[in-house]
Amino acid sequence: MLNRILNIAWKDFLHLWHNKILLVIVLLGGATELTLVGMATGAPIDDVRTVIYDADGSQISREMIARFEADETFAVTVADEPLPDDLNEIFTGALFGDDYIVAIDIPEGFGEELRAGRRPEVTIHLNAISALAATTARRKAEEILFYYGAEVAWPDVSRDELEAFEPQITVRYNEELDRAQYTTPSEAGFMLYVIAIGVAAFMLAREREFGSFEQLLVMPHHPMEILIGKAIPAVVLGYANFLLMLGVIHFIFGVPIRGSLPLLLVLALFYVLVELGVGFLLALVSRTQHQAVLLVMLVAFVDVAFSGYAAPVESMPPAMQTISLAFPIRHFLIILRGVLQKGVGLEILWPHVLALAALGLLINGAALLLFRRSLASER
Amino acid sequence: MSMIHTEALVRRFRGGVIAVDGLDLDVEEGELFGIVGPDGAGKTTTLRLLAAIMKPTGGIATVAGYDTVREAEAVKREIGYMPQQFGLYPDLSVEENLNFVCDIFGLEGEERRRRIDELLGFAGLSEFRKRRGGHLSGGMQKKLVLASALIHKPRVLLLDEPTTGVDPVARRQFWEMLSELHSGGTTIVVCTPYMDEAERCNRVGLMYEGRMIVCDTPAALKRMLPGVVLAVSVPPRAMIDAEQALRRLPGVLDVQAYGDRIHLIASGPEIRPELEAVLAAEGIKLLDLRPVPPRMEEAFIYMIRSRGS
Amino acid sequence: MRTHASNIIRHTFAIARKEIWHIIRDPISLFLVGFGPVIMLIIISYAFAVEVRDVPTLVLDLDRTEASRELIERLDATEVLDVIGTADDMSGVERAMDARMARVAVVIDRGLEAMFPAPSGDLLGMVAQLAALAQVGDRGLPVSYIVDGTEPISAETAIETAIKETNAFLVERARALLDMLPSSMQNLPEVQRAREQLETPIALEVITHYNPEEKTLWDLVPAMIAIVLTMPAMSVATVIAKERDQGTLEFLVATPAARLAILTGKMLPYVLIGVFNVLLMYLAAVGVFGLPFRGNLLLYVALMALYEFACLAIGLFFSIVIPNQEAALWVSLMFFLFPGFFLSGMFFPIVAMPLEMRMEAMSFPVSGGVFISRSLFLQGVGLDVVWWAVGILIYVGAIMLALSVLFFKKRIA
Ligand SMILES: Nc1ncnc2c1ncn2[C@@H]1O[C@H](COP(=O)(O)OP(=O)(O)O)[C@@H](O)[C@H]1O
Ligand SMILES: [Mg+2]
Helix, strand or coil, X not given: CHHHHHHHHHHHHHHHHHCHHHHHHHHHHHHHHHHHHHHHHHCCCCCEXXXXXXXXXXXXXXXXXXXXXXXXXXXXXXXXXXXXCCCHHHHCCCCCCCCCCEEEEECCCXXXXXXXXXXXXXXXXXXXXXXHHHHHHHHHHHHHHHHHHHHHHCCCCCHHHHHHCCCEEEEXXXXXXXXXXXXXXXXXXXXXXXXXXXXXXXXXXXXHHHCHHHHHHHCCCCHHHHHHHHHHHHHHHHHHHHHHHHHHHHHHCCCCCCCCHHHHHHHXXXXXXXXXXXXXXXXXXXXXXXXXXXXXXXXXXXXXXXXXXXXXXXXXXXHHHHHHCCCHHHHHHHHHHHHHHHCCCHHHHHHHXXXXXXXXXXXXXXXXXXXXXXXXXXX | CCCEEEEEEEEECCXXXXXXXXXXXXXXCCCEXXXXXXCCCXXXXXXXXXXXXXXXXXXXXXXXXXXXXCCHHHHHHHEEEECCCCCCCCCCEHHHHHHHHHHXXXXXHHHXXXXXXXXXXXXXCHXXXXXXXXXXXXXXXXXXXXXXXXXXXXXXXEEECCCCCXXXXXXXXXXXXXXXXXXXXXXXXXEECCHHXXXXXXXXXXXXXXXXXXXXXXXXXXXXXXXXXXXXXXXXXXXXXXXXXXXXXXXXEEEEEECCEEEXXXXXXXXXXXHHHHHHHCCCCCCEEEEECCCHHHHHHHHHXXXXX | CHHHHHHHHHHHHXXXXXXXXXXXXXXXXXXXXXHHHHHHHHHHHHHHCCCCCCEEEEEEECCCCHHHHHHHHHHHXXXXXXXXXXXXXXXXXXXXXXXXXXXXXXXXXXXXXXXXXXXXXCHHHHHHHHXXXXXXXXXCCCEEEEEECCCHHHHHHHXXXXXXXXXXXXXXXXXXXXXXXXXXXXXXXXHHHHHHCCCCCCEEEEEEECCCCCCHHHHHHHHHHHHHCCHHHHHHHHHHHXXXXXXXXXXXXXXXXXXXXXXXXXXXXXXXXXXXXXXXXXXXXXXXXXXXXXXXXHHHHHHHHHHHHHHHHHHHHHHHHCCCHHHHHHHHHHHHHHHHHHCCCCCCCHHHCCHHHHHHHHCCHHHHHHHHHHHHXXXXXXXXXXXXXXXXXXXXXXXXXXXXXXXXXXXXX
């Protein structure tokens, strides 16, 4: 039996070996993708294009502009004419040649009034074509204006004293709020899954498309043997990807491994086995590779949506939160982040391991059932 | 000027296989030319070179006066090509497949309808208009591809094993179609592994390991066989022993078993006494022995064997 | 020459028609390419574009006073934070955060209530104390927050909310105390100063244009429209490889159909499908998600069709240079889909980068599509603003099509 299983698996490995491009993509695709993602998302948002019009022109307003210039978040241009009524002209580049994200208007008499403690008003226009850039710029601008304003208006209050007025914030697990530390584990969990289901789905779909599946059916194999034989390449490739990606996450993007590495390795393998069933299900409902790839895309998108991959699940509507529990990737991402960043073990993660086990039984059971049925109908 | 002309045509593949090795060939207008040869002889490669869908690594080929490299697209306008595998779309119906080819060749309206009806009738596919290509039987698929290749009334037809995997009845129908085209003046080059089909051609070339070993009319080819062909009948159980015994006989060029008879190519009829003696020595009873006219198959197998040794 | 051109056009339509038959013949694929993008748009937008809200928050209240309860209620009343329970000690907080039951913990130490003077007795002393409250000095505020940083974007929003609410809480309480002073005292310079310091020194008016509530949804939907439009490119990536795999390419290349015609003919139906998708997704964006559409719809559809063409040209190129379907599919999947997510602007806003870097990023056409889609949706601008991205798309599309024609040999390998 083992022999026959390995025989089936061997054929697929040969197929990969003869198809070097494919081999390279499915082996290195995950790590490459992950590196790109980490680099793209890890960069800080800085040099936000900012135009400031200073109607005051006082020492104080000039100093305030200097504060903005000194801050990395902003790349400041000082306008030599007043901001137009229609801010579109600034945000589209029609007026000052660049499409600015921030426009700040400092009114006449600003310095005088600030010194006198009369709360002069500064207007900030945000171009929210990108909400993230606008929010980041707004937060930074508020901070600069507050501390600089206090410095001028309340000369007897020191910065330390002002800061003591604020609650103390401790960030755990990802102390620097580094976005790459968030996106790279997400991507690893996701790619591990996509590679595994993709390899399983495309390989089976290819055989169906070219009729070599029929050959498989006339061989004296038990359906289980065929399924396991077909599973081996997908598991091996998915897992190889995971190991590579883990290396990239840890060594290139500095995500710590605070918990038990062996535990993580075991659970990752377990997770691939669970998701494999999804690959088989997709392959069994598609007749051609074209269908298979479209289905893989659709399923990948849905999974991403429910996984907590990009947005915290807690913020979703309650119904969606409940549905999300049915997606294995949701549980795996919690396990992955838990072991990597929080350093927790089974004592805390066990509910998610149990959930994975239950989903795995369900999905793989369904795949086996469907497989048997399609065998019966094709035989 | 011949319709198809090649000179020292060579095709070498990466890895060193020389599929076509210095082919010189001339096919006249209106000829029905057969290329026969075992698997891997280079038949498909030859046709692909003629169809201008593969570049030769040496030599030249012209089809209908156009160079297959420099004027590949002009060649393609003149030919109808039928690849060895089903070359049409399995998900499209018979009619859609033909419509597609009409689209390509710009056949419109009434003319298109007439041509499609005519070809469907010709191929006996009129009842299967709506059936998908992939659901046709092997023979019908072949006829469909032939019909598609004929849409634009090509002057040259290049057919690669058009009857392989087709039942005998459909094969006969197919050849009737070819005869009709042939009498209509179309130049046809057909590759086939079947020797009986080769007999239907005006001229036949035998390809082996990339070379055309001989090339002549079927009758002339059969005359090339030296000596005589003798049909030997022995009891069925003794067939294998008899075959081996006869092979060892001096003066025997080739031995082939056909059902209950053994065909023997011998240098002359005077071999008879020795033959009887050998069989008697093996304890095999000779039921019948008589000379028969040579067949194409025997001629070719003999030529290939004598070349191999 | 003229007949040559008309041949190419005829061949293009012949191939396009055949391709449409293929698509219609395969209902699963037809459904997936026809409606897959809009389905994905809706799912993704629903799931991703939820604004950060109801972040589970745990309370460790050691002060147990009216003030601490008031602060907790205040936090719970926000959209962003959701108080889910209380812990008895720090180890309870640790456990809840480790298990991801809570993503924020607010710890209120003893002394919060005590910071505020009792509203009785020594009134001037009270003012002095209030003034000192604004400068709690070395004692520090007895309120601290512990935030789970594993999801930095929502963590940042939670932190901003925590700080704002805490400040507002302090300011409101202090102001209430000042209001209790008799009117005779309201004009005292100490009182004035105390009031002054309860406000920020500069009054700030923030006007957010295009997306006044800074909603991720508005940002995301136009971007996703461009991203999911890569799906037809996935289909095109299979077309040549599929003909090669199934052996029909041999018949096709032996016909006089022109190379350019074969390639554009294969793209054409998918451009049409792309346009259909754009219209559907436009309806979903406006109808389901309530986005404004401020640009010119006709221009939008035209530019998105151009964008689709650029993506298809890349998919086609993969299909030609990669020897079989399976590998071509993987390459295009890796190339389009996954990087696409990160251009959605949720993680990194390309628009905020300097122009040269933006141009570089946009040689990846999905970035260009995202930029154009957002600009037309939210800003309502026209070609005068997005022309350079359009230029890059045309350039990329033309180069890829030219390379495809160059590499597509009407020959068998
Ligand atoms: N594309 C190719 N690449 C490498 N070798 C090939 C290719 N096509 C054919 N061959 C080799 O060339 C030889 C002739 O093949 P072919 O022309 O298909 O023969 P036939 O059609 O007579 O069976 C065979 O040895 C075959 O393996
Ligand atoms: Mg052949």
